[in-house]
Amino acid sequence: MGRGEFGMEKTYQPQGMEKDIYERWETSGAFAPAGGAGKPPYCIVMPPPNITGQLHMGHALDATMQDVLIRYHRMRGDDTLWLPGTDHASIATENKIVEQMRKEGLTKAGIGREAFLSRAWAWKKEYGGQITRQLRRMGASCDWDRERFTMDEGCSRAVVEVFVRLYEKGLIYRGERIINWCPACKTALSDIEVEYEDRNDHLWFIRYPAPDGGDGLVIATTRPETMLGDTGVAVNPNDERYRHLVGKSVVLPISGRELPVVADDYVDPAFGTGAVKMTPAHDPNDFEVALRHNLPPLRVMNDDGTMNENAGAEFAGLSAKECRVRVLKALEEQGLLVKTQDYAHSVGGCSRCGTTVEPLMSRQWFVKMEPLAKPAIAAVRDGDTRFIPERFSKIYYNWMEGIRDWCISRQLWWGHRIPAWYCEECGRVIVTRESPDTCPDCGSARLRQDEDVLDTWFSSALWPFSTLGWPEQTPDLARFYPTSTLVTGYDIIFFWVARMIFSGIEHTGRTPFDTVLIHGIVRDDQGRKMSKSLNNGIDPLEIVEAYGADALRFSLLLGVSPGADMRFSKEKTEAARNFANKVWNAARFVLMNLGEGGDAARPGPNTAPEKWILSRMNRAVREVTAHLDANELGLAAQKLYDFIWSEFCDWFIELSKGDLLDGAPERKAAARAALQKVLSALLRLLHPFMPFLTEAIYAFLPGNAQASCMLSDWPVALEADDYPQEERQMEGVMEIIRAVRALRQEMKVQPGHKARLLLRPAEGWADTLSAAEPSFRRLASVSTMTLLAEGGQIEEKTVSAVTPAGEALIPLGDLVDLAREIARLSAEADALEAEIRRGEGKLDNPGFLAKAPAPLVEAEREKLARNRDMRAALLRRVDDLKP
RNA sequence: GGUCUGUUGGCUCAGUUGGUAGAGCACAUCGUUCACAUCGAUGGGGUCACUGGUUCGAGUCCAGUACAGACCACCA
Numbered sequence: 016m017g018r019g020e021f022g023m024e025k026t027y028q029p030q031g032m033e034k035d036i037y038e039r040w041e042t043s044g045a046f047a048p049a050g051g052a053g054k055p056p057y058c059i060v061m062p063p064p065n066i067t068g069q070l071h072m073g074h075a076l077d078a079t080m081q082d083v084l085i086r087y088h089r090m091r092g093d094d095t096l097w098l099p100g101t102d103h104a105s106i107a108t109e110n111k112i113v114e115q116m117r118k119e120g121l122t123k124a125g126i127g128r129e130a131f132l133s134r135a136w137a138w139k140k141e142y143g144g145q146i147t148r149q150l151r152r153m154g155a156s157c158d159w160d161r162e163r164f165t166m167d168e169g170c171s172r173a174v175v176e177v178f179v180r181l182y183e184k185g186l187i188y189r190g191e192r193i194i195n196w197c198p199a200c201k202t203a204l205s206d207i208e209v210e211y212e213d214r215n216d217h218l219w220f221i222r223y224p225a226p227d228g229g230d231g232l233v234i235a236t237t238r239p240e241t242m243l244g245d246t247g248v249a250v251n252p253n254d255e256r257y258r259h260l261v262g263k264s265v266v267l268p269i270s271g272r273e274l275p276v277v278a279d280d281y282v283d284p285a286f287g288t289g290a291v292k293m294t295p296a297h298d299p300n301d302f303e304v305a306l307r308h309n310l311p312p313l314r315v316m317n318d319d320g321t322m323n324e325n326a327g328a329e330f331a332g333l334s335a336k337e338c339r340v341r342v343l344k345a346l347e348e349q350g351l352l353v354k355t356q357d358y359a360h361s362v363g364g365c366s367r368c369g370t371t372v373e374p375l376m377s378r379q380w381f382v383k384m385e386p387l388a389k390p391a392i393a394a395v396r397d398g399d400t401r402f403i404p405e406r407f408s409k410i411y412y413n414w415m416e417g418i419r420d421w422c423i424s425r426q427l428w429w430g431h432r433i434p435a436w437y438c439e440e441c442g443r444v445i446v447t448r449e450s451p452d453t454c455p456d457c458g459s460a461r462l463r464q465d466e467d468v469l470d471t472w473f474s475s476a477l478w479p480f481s482t483l484g485w486p487e488q489t490p491d492l493a494r495f496y497p498t499s500t501l502v503t504g505y506d507i508i509f510f511w512v513a514r515m516i517f518s519g520i521e522h523t524g525r526t527p528f529d530t531v532l533i534h535g536i537v538r539d540d541q542g543r544k545m546s547k548s549l550n551n552g553i554d555p556l557e558i559v560e561a562y563g564a565d566a567l568r569f570s571l572l573l574g575v576s577p578g579a580d581m582r583f584s585k586e587k588t589e590a591a592r593n594f595a596n597k598v599w600n601a602a603r604f605v606l607m608n609l610g611e612g613g614d615a616a617r618p619g620p621n622t623a624p625e626k627w628i629l630s631r632m633n634r635a636v637r638e639v640t641a642h643l644d645a646n647e648l649g650l651a652a653q654k655l656y657d658f659i660w661s662e663f664c665d666w667f668i669e670l671s672k673g674d675l676l677d678g679a680p681e682r683k684a685a686a687r688a689a690l691q692k693v694l695s696a697l698l699r700l701l702h703p704f705m706p707f708l709t710e711a712i713y714a715f716l717p718g719n720a721q722a723s724c725m726l727s728d729w730p731v732a733l734e735a736d737d738y739p740q741e742e743r744q745m746e747g748v749m750e751i752i753r754a755v756r757a758l759r760q761e762m763k764v765q766p767g768h769k770a771r772l773l774l775r776p777a778e779g780w781a782d783t784l785s786a787a788e789p790s791f792r793r794l795a796s797v798s799t800m801t802l803l804a805e806g807g808q809i810e811e812k813t814v815s816a817v818t819p820a821g822e823a824l825i826p827l828g829d830l831v832d833l834a835r836e837i838a839r840l841s842a843e844a845d846a847l848e849a850e851i852r853r854g855e856g857k858l859d860n861p862g863f864l865a866k867a868p869a870p871l872v873e874a875e876r877e878k879l880a881r882n883r884d885m886r887a888a889l890l891r892r893v894d895d896l897k898p
Numbered sequence: 899g900g901u902c903u904g905u906u907g908g909c910u911c912a913g914u915u916g917g918u919a920g921a922g923c924a925c926a927u928c929g930u931u932c933a934c935a936u937c938g939a940u941g942g943g944g945u946c947a948c949u950g951g952u953u954c955g956a957g958u959c960c961a962g963u964a965c966a967g968a969c970c971a972c973c974a
Binding site: 023025026027211218234235236237238249281282283285286287290291292293294298300301360361406407409410413414417505506509540542573574576578579580581582584586587589590592593594595596597599600601602603604605606607608642645647649650653656657664665668669672676753756757759760761763766850853854857860861862863864865866867868871874875878 | 900901902903904909910911912913914917918920921922923924927928929932933934936937938939940941953954955967968969970971972973974
């Protein structure tokens with residue numbers, strides 16, 4: 016074993032080599048697109064992780080899937096770019112910094128905007144690189160020279176450009192609308208940043224008397240405190256109960272304000288009392304109704320969620336919760352609280368901090384969605400962008416079709432500041448690419464820029480083209496846009512994917528990617544979502560430390576199915592680690608057996624096992640390639656796992672040992688050649704999935720010291736290496752081997768004992784079985800093999816098994832329990848009998864003969880004939896054994 | 899209220915043009931010889947939730963039912 020000292024440890028030790036390998040890749044510049052005019056481009060832009068964050072399992076899955084696709088396409092020779100970057104994550108980062116400051120006793124207002132922003136940039140500098148370092152640990156082969164940040168100069172320019180263009184087209188406007196307001200973050204939120212949760216609450220019935228002291232009517236509400244902002248009451252126009260009140264007024268308790276009663280279809284007579292208080296400044300539906308009936312909005316709440324003066328002196332300054340208690344108490348005292356009823360409904364919370372969101376009227380910037388949504392829907396419908404799995408396009412349509420205008424202004428500091436200025440003299444709004452010096456209307460220099468920043472998703476929406484240089488017509492943009500595949504989770508289809516699609520179409524005229532590959536959420540081993548509150552998160556880096564990056568990658572990949580959630584478990588990772596070790600050791604075996612420097616002359620395969628493994632390899636190449644082309648990464652991984660472990664290791668390596676250890680030189684050379692050929696191909700196939708392991712092994716292959724597996728060619732299946740006949744032959748031989756092993760085990764034959772094997776070949780199998788003698792010796796613990804002639808009798812006591820390739824008999828003398836053997840063989844025959852009846856049933860069915868494909872019918876016939884032969888053989892054996 | 903997904907061996911899950919069910923883990927028995935005990939061999943274990951339908955043939959297609967889950971919309 017001359018190569019025993021060539022550096023391969025007995026077990027694979029990823030910890031030692033991953034860093035070195037990654038550094039070599041990165042410094043070699045091989046992550047960059049290789050160029051080549053004739054090569055098709057393949058590009059993925061990475062969903063940018065937030066700079067607030069640590070890498071979590073979701074990122075790990077996302078990055079692994081992308082890396083598999085990228086490495087695969089790179090090996091195929093495509094001009095491949097994986098463009099990485101990070102997201103400034105406006106509100107999330109700002110909250111973190113505020114929290115950090117709070118610990119130091121500082122506040123935003125205290126230090127001011129500029130100081131705050133410099134802290135934010137310092138944060139970015141410190142933590143922004145953390146996650147990209149972690150991605151490197153995962154083996155992500157992105158082009159770090161092209162790394163971008165949503166707030167870098169280029170991306171910021173794209174944001175301003177888009178804002179100005181949309182404003183000039185009338186697709187961005189500023190207006191007073193009901194928006195979702197987070198009293199804790201003190202900013203507006205978009206509709207999808209609100210998460211609804213069911214809560215057990217109450218429905219309060221409150222009497223609004225008539226001005227003359229009459230009964231008036233009773234309304235039902237879940238939010239009594241907002242009644243202080245009521246400016247009307249609505250009933251259904253067809254509701255007889257209230258017809259007499261429409262056009263009249265009722266008195267708002269506590270304040271004494273008179274409220275007009277209006278009739279509107281919005282009101283459901285069957286709910287509550289059929290009368291609804293109208294609070295236009297604090298409820299989106301009321302706001303709409305109020306518009307129709309000219310009811311003025313009245314804000315009774317401050318931005319921090321406390322009541323303001325409009326609520327009345329006695330309530331001003333109270334929190335909404337306190338105010339509710341006081342209002343109810345007052346109503347009760349006045350005898351106007353008619354009843355209280357339990358009521359379950361859902362309440363919106365801020366997706367960032369969980370605080371209950373207040374819908375309130377506020378002046379904000381909006382994107383007009385309808386004109387943008389239309390072509391974006393068409394693009395998916397026309398197949399310009401394809402969702403995998405397909406069903407997510409329906410979710411996308413539903414959302415896009417019902418979409419409302421997008422509130423994009425945020426009362427935050429960390430983000431892209433809105434490029435709008437207000438003239439303090441004449442009030443003119445100026446939206447422009449460059450900071451203006453004077454007002455174009457009145458010439459005043461007293462201009463004030465809008466204080467607000469944009470929703471963080473506004474810049475994310477531009478990511479596929481802003482990162483490639485847009486609005487400049489850069490070579491990268493021309494080469495790689497539209498990008499090829501977007502890999503992301505279903506949880507951000509609305510936040511991100513949909514917005515990228517309409518933005519891409521609007522600003523570049525093209526949908527930003529051909530394919531959206533959707534994956535699910537990585538859950539814990541009990542199927543729960545990983546979350547901070549449950550503290551069940553698993554840190555991918557810890558897994559990398561313990562098991563290696565490849566094991567983590569492979570465990571995430573094995574069994575991923577597009578769009579489906581998956582569980583993460585240590586057991587799965589261990590299985591993947593074991594697989595890595597298996598590959599390592601298989602390689603070690605092959606390499607130890609290759610002559611020094613490899614074989615100059617590579618004899619072709621000539622034994623059945625050699626042809627068999629090459630043919631099986633070909634199948635694996637075709638299947639893995641097809642799965643990858645179909646974005647079925649889980650199936651590709653599974654195929655590799657099975658081929659490498661169950662075929663190459665379990666069978667071929669074992670079969671090759673005979674020739675390697677004591678074969679003639681030319682036999683030895685052929686075995687080595689086959690081993691090397693298969694190893695080389697499987698390493699390349701496996702590389703996208705387990706890049707470190709395969710790269711480490713690849714360097715040990717003869718002549719490969721300077722070569723890189725990452726840059727090697729993707730294997731191609733050559734028809735010359737298809738050996739269907741040898742595949743069938745080997746399958747027959749393998750079945751006999753399995754049968755002999757089973758017999759031995761059942762008969763409790765001593766493991767060390769080599770048994771004689773008598774074979775009665777099935778028709779046409781004599782030569783194959785004869786040639787397979789070395790295989791039987793090695794894998795079935797056979798001492799000598801004898802082929803029995805037709806009708807040849809055996810005098811000895813034997814146990815036997817019948818397989819499609821023939822009958823295997825093992826003389827075991829007194830070990831044989833005749834009665835048991837007869838029982839066993841009879842049971843086998845009965846099982847076959849059932850099979851035979853099924854085959855006959857099928858072949859007797861005229862419909863099957865007429866309509867099933869001919870090859871299938873033929874296969875069924877052959878199977879039936881074989882089963883009949885086998886059953887006959889079994890029955891003969893039983894007869895022989897009977898005294 | 900609407901839409902979607904899942905229900906396959908003890909557990910976790912694959913199963914892509916419909917052709918007699920697979921893996922990993924777990925379990926049982928055996929195995930320390932020269933790739934690997936992070937291993938090998940052998941074995942047990944499934945009416946593919948239920949009911950109908952289409953078909954020569956259904957885990958796979960259609961309809962319905964039950965249970966579980968997700969998303970969207972929310973009538974105060």
